[in-house]
Amino acid sequence: MRGIAGLAATLALFVAGLRQEFLCANIAEGVHGDGQITKKADGAITTRYLLAKIGSDIDHVDLAGTADIPLGVITDESAAAEDLVNVSLFGSGQSTQKMIASAAITAGDLVVSAASGKIRTLPGGAGTYYIIGRALNAASADGDVVEVTPSFPVQRVVV
Numbered sequence: 001m002r003g004i005a006g007l008a009a010t011l012a013l014f015v016a017g018l019r020q021e022f023l024c025a026n027i028a029e030g031v032h033g034d035g036q037i038t039k040k041a042d043g044a045i046t047t048r049y050l051l052a053k054i055g056s057d058i059d060h061v062d063l064a065g066t067a068d069i070p071l072g073v074i075t076d077e078s079a080a081a082e083d084l085v086n087v088s089l090f091g092s093g094q095s096t097q098k099m100i101a102s103a104a105i106t107a108g109d110l111v112v113s114a115a116s117g118k119i120r121t122l123p124g125g126a127g128t129y130y131i132i133g134r135a136l137n138a139a140s141a142d143g144d145v146v147e148v149t150p151s152f153p154v155q156r157v158v159v
Contacts, residue, residue, distance in 0.1 A: 032089070032092065034092075034093070035072075035089045035091075035093030036087070036088055036089070036093075037086070038086055038087075039052070039055070039059060039060060039061040039084070039085060039087055040059050040061075040081075040082050040083065040084060040085075041055075041061060041062075041074075041078035041080075041081060041082065041083050041084075041085050042055040042056050042061065042062040042081055043062065044078055044079060044081070045074055045076070045077050045078045045085060046077060047077065047100060047117075048075055048076065048077055048098075049073055049074070049075065049097070049098040049099050049100050049145060050063055050064075050074050050100055050116070050118065051063065051064035051068075051070040051073060051099065051113050051117045051118070051132070052064060052070065052071045052085075052087045052117070053065075053068040053069065053071055054071055061085065061087055063116055064117055065113065065114075065115055065116070065117075066112075066113060066114055066115055067128075068113060068130075069153050070090060070113050070132055070153055071087060071089065071090065072089040072090050073088045073097045073099060074086070074117070075087070090132055090133075090150050090151065090152050091150075091151065091152030091153075093150065096136060096148060096149050096150070097133070097147070097150045098145050099111070099118075099119045099133075099148050100117070100118045100119065100143060100145060101118060101119055101120070101139035101142065101143065101145075101146050102114035102115065102116075102118035102119065102120045102142050103120055103121075103139075103141070104138075104140055105119070105120065105121050105138060105139040106121070106135070106138055107135055107136060107137050108135065109122065109134065109135045110122040110133075110135075111131070111133055111134065111135055111146070111148055112129040112130055112131055112132060113129075118142070119132070119148070121135075122156065123158065126158055127158055128155060128157050128158075129155070129156045129158065130153040130154065130156070131154045131155075131156050132148070132150055132151060132153050133148040133149050133150040133151050134148065134149050134151075135148055136148060136149055
């Protein structure tokens with residue numbers, strides 16, 4: 001009996017170890033080969049295709065502003081903070097991206113982040129900007145959707 005009980009105890013420990021391994025196997029670490037990542041929103045996001053920046057911590061994103069280094073494009077909406085949103089990361093994807101203009105943009109313009117997660121044409125005035133791509137179509141006004149061929153954010157200092 002002692003041999004069978006010992007074998008049963010060993011088998012139970014082995015199975016418990018496997019179960020623990022399976023419970024820890026699906027955590028949010030690793031690579032994202034398609035350039036898409038899921039994050040929690042720091043607040044409500046009522047429009048798709050706005051620019052994201054790193055939020056309150058590594059698990060969150062917020063809307064990028066003019067002085068921020070954009071992380072990617074938020075392709076979802078969130079009703080409130082802590083809602084999960086998809087972010088299409090700059091420099092990781094293989095497709096064009098839709099983005100929201102803050103003002104008129106000419107097709108072919110280099111674009112940078114503007115206020116509230118929108119994009120604008122690279123300004124000529126002094127400042128530090130992060131080029132995130134080139135507009136493939138024009139926008140005539142604030143709120144227009146622009147197709148952009150994105151790039152990894154590249155710093156441009158205009159003096």
